[in-house]
Amino acid sequence: MLNRTDEDAQLAVDVFFTDxxxxxxxxxxxxxxxVRHFRLDDPLDMEGFEIxxxxxxxxxxxxxxxxxxxxxxxxxxxxALTLMTTAGQPVAALDACAVPKFAHRLQPGASQDP
Known part of the structure; x- marks a missing residue:
């Protein structure tokens, strides 16, 4: 994640599954x-959640x-490790009030069990 602005970026990650x-x-x-790196498989990076x-x-x-x-x-x-990457993609700033209401929302420190 690259933040070139002069304000901290508050982030939310919506994770979708097949099942x-x-x-x-x-x-x-x-x-x-x-710049901030997040590992999706590391609970320390993802507020207690891991995929x-x-x-x-x-x-x-x-x-x-x-x-x-x-x-x-x-x-x-x-x-034999395989690496896949994408080119940097812009993420537009959104109003924090526009967060969709999903069936399960993980708050910092909460259990990941739905």
Whole structure:
């Protein structure tokens, strides 16, 4: 995540699955004029939530400031690691009140069990 603005970006990540309701992870921040890396499989990076290995998912990132997002995925299922990445994509700033109401919303420090 790249935040070139002069304000901290408050972030929310909506995680969608093939076999369960979506989860929203809130409370993430990318500081003004900073870069922040998030690992989707690391609960410390994702406010206590982690996407289990081998789970099909898609994400939508929402931010309070205009940021750029580069998504990289490493396939660690074998000793020959495979890396996939995207070019940086802009994420437009959204009004914090425009957060959709999903069936399960994960608050910082909450359990990830729906």
């Amino acid at each position: 369960r309701p979506p989860v929203t992870v809130e409370g993430l921040v990318c500081g003004a004029g900073r 289990p290995v081998g789970t099909d998912y898609g994400i939508v990132v929402r931010a309070s400031a205009a940021v750029s997002l580069q998504y990289t995925r490493v396939d660690t299922r074998s000793t």
